[in-house]
Amino acid sequence: MTPFSPIQEQIARAVGLLRAGQVIGLPTETVYGLAGDAANPAALARIFSVKNRPTFDPLIVHAASFDKARSVVRGFSAVARRLAEAFWPGPLTLVLPKASWVPDLATAGLETVAVRVPSHPVALELLHSFDGFLAAPSANKFGKLSPTTADAVREGLGEEVPLVIDGGSCEKGLESTIIGFDREKPVCLRLGALSLEQIAQTLGHEILVPGQFDPRLAPGNLPAHYAPHTRLEIFEPGKEGALPDHLPREQIAVVSFSSAIKPGFARGIRLSEKADLNEAATGFFAALRECDRSGAKLIIVEKFPEIGLGRALNDRLQKAAHSFVI
Ligand code: TXA
Ligand code: MG
Numbered sequence: 001m002t003p004f005s006p007i008q009e010q011i012a013r014a015v016g017l018l019r020a021g022q023v024i025g026l027p028t029e030t031v032y033g034l035a036g037d038a039a040n041p042a043a044l045a046r047i048f049s050v051k052n053r054p055t056f057d058p059l060i061v062h063a064a065s066f067d068k069a070r071s072v073v074r075g076f077s078a079v080a081r082r083l084a085e086a087f088w089p090g091p092l093t094l095v096l097p098k099a100s101w102v103p104d105l106a107t108a109g110l111e112t113v114a115v116r117v118p119s120h121p122v123a124l125e126l127l128h129s130f131d132g133f134l135a136a137p138s139a140n141k142f143g144k145l146s147p148t149t150a151d152a153v154r155e156g157l158g159e160e161v162p163l164v165i166d167g168g169s170c171e172k173g174l175e176s177t178i179i180g181f182d183r184e185k186p187v188c189l190r191l192g193a194l195s196l197e198q199i200a201q202t203l204g205h206e207i208l209v210p211g212q213f214d215p216r217l218a219p220g221n222l223p224a225h226y227a228p229h230t231r232l233e234i235f236e237p238g239k240e241g242a243l244p245d246h247l248p249r250e251q252i253a254v255v256s257f258s259s260a261i262k263p264g265f266a267r268g269i270r271l272s273e274k275a276d277l278n279e280a281a282t283g284f285f286a287a288l289r290e291c292d293r294s295g296a297k298l299i300i301v302e303k304f305p306e307i308g309l310g311r312a313l314n315d316r317l318q319k320a321a322h323s324f325v326i
Pocket of ligand 1: 028030031032033034057058059060093095107110112113114136137138139174175176177178180189190
């Protein structure tokens with residue numbers, strides 16, 4: 001990057017806005033975030049109001065490095081340290097006892113704080129230039145689809161955000177995996193872009209995944225979430241024909257993991273011809289967004305295999321479908 005390239009200018013502008021307590025759209029490797037100064041309660045309040053997010057739902061604090069992340073928490077246990085060293089910078093969020101300076105609004109009054117070091121070069125550079133910490137939830141209205149491009153952020157939040165830094169399409173396309181600790185034992189609080197298999201490999205054992213929809217464990221991890229506006233149903237692999245006969249095909253949009261899609265649907269998006277879950281995750285939210293815009297009355301999505309990122313994708317799908325269960 002040259003010193004005066006547009007991205008540098010955007011970062012410089014962002015630093016000015018953040019110092020003034022404003023919020024900005026921030027690219028990360030997972031999804032775009034709506035970022036504000038984590039130490040400034042007025043900026044945090046702005047994040048909640050732009051998102052229409054309930055204040056019982058705590059935020060993730062982003063740090064420039066593992067070393068910097070140390071001052072957000074009261075300390076890293078040996079196992080937390082092992083995970084941080086293995087996966088930071090990257091799509092892993094750790095929930096640990098909070099340092100006293102972290103405002104209550106960031107943690108929804110909890111004694112713990114969620115922290116991560118993102119790997120997107122623009123996010124890292126901004127964190128270094130800002131020389132502080134950024135609280136950032138996904139940059140969408142509460143309960144809606146997470147944005148994976150700068151355009152999707154502008155479309156969802158528009159005028160309310162003075163700057164969306166354009167860092168291209170997100171490499172992962174799914175939010176970070178959140179790990180909390182029951183004493184020393186790691187517990188998965190949200191499935192995400194880092195697979196449980198990768199974590200188990202590093203630790204040498206499987207980790208606990210408590211009941212998916214237990215809001216006491218991960219506040220904000222609600223059953224209905226990540227929803228498009230259009231009704232969504234899930235179908236078993238290859239069974240799209242078995243779905244609603246009350247609607248003609250041209251009123252249905254289909255998203256398949258890897259199966260070929262029959263002609264005649266309003267939209268047909270095949271996420272990964274070679275059945276690669278990473279590739280599917282990258283395009284997942286963008287596909288739902290495109291189907292949502294297609295004018296179809298129903299979106300049907302093929303269930304993913306329950307391995308690797310497939311588990312996180314199925315979790316998002318169930319939440320999207322749940323919003324329409326009456
Ligand atoms: O990939 C990501 O994690 C993105 C990017 C922007 O970094 N951010 C993101 O943030 O997904 P958000 O706000 O959509 O999700 C934050 C979730 C909360 O809903 C809650 O489930 C969990 O993190 N969380 C935060 N603080 C917590 C705490 N102290 N204890 C338990 N869960 C917490
Ligand atoms: Mg979110």
